[in-house]
Amino acid sequence: MENQIPVAVQLTEKCAHCNADSKAEDTFCTQCGYPLKGTEAEQNKFISERQVEEIDMFTYNKTLRQASNTLYYLAGVFIFAGLIYFFIHKDEVDVVSVVVTNIIMAAIFLVLGAYSKRKPLACLISGLSLYVIVQVLNAIIEPISIAQGIIIKIVIIGYMIKGIKSAMEIEKIRKENNIA
Ligand SMILES: [Zn+2]
Known part of the structure; x- marks a missing residue:
């Protein structure tokens, strides 16, 4: 007598939205949540x-890129400020500590900018946070500094806050759609 190997026959369909395989008994697509057994109106609403969301994602990603560029820009500003300080104060004792501090700050912003993609x-x-702390410290040491380049400071902070909001929205959409 021959052994009969039971073959599990599973009816699979493709999700109309993301093309993932779905089992016949699934009510929703396990990949994207598309209502496989929903009415046409429900399916259209989902799509x-x-x-x-895709249009939102595009806008959020654009805002995020602007914020990342702001981090790179700040790295440049610290290098530039360090150089200026060096040429003006090169005969003073504390010049090294100021220039080194600026280089460290530039390096941190460079790393943050590069890592901000992930x-x-x-x-x-x-x-x-770092930018605000630096501004506060500068204001304590030299109160007049708070007014210097106030518009550019507001723009920088604005870009970063918008970037943070976008990053939060992107995470929310990803969580809702099970995108890792
Ligand atoms: Zn799907």
């Missing part, structure tokens, strides 16, 4: 919501 939220929050 139009996803389209809106961990945007953490990098932007760190960058913004």
Whole structure:
């Protein structure tokens, strides 16, 4: 007598939205949450919501890139400020400590900028915190510094706050759609 090997026959369908395989008994696509057994209206609603999210994602990613560029820009500002300080104060005793501090700050912002592609939220929050701390310290040491370049400072902080908001929205959308 021949052994009968039971073959599990599973009816699979493709999800109309993301093309993932789904089992016949699935009510929702396990990949994207598309209502496989929903009414046509429910399915259309799902697709139009996803389209809106895609447009949002595009805008959020753009804002995020601006914020990352702000981190690079700040790295440049610290290098530039360090150089200026060096040429003006090169005969003074504390010139080395100021220039070294500027180089360290530039290096930190460079790393944050580079790493912000992978961990945007953490990098932007760190960058913004660091920037604000530097401004506060400068204001304590030299109160007049707070007014210097006040518009550019507001723009920088604005870009970073917008970037942080976008990073949070992107994480939210990713969580909702199970995108790792
Ligand atoms: Zn799907």
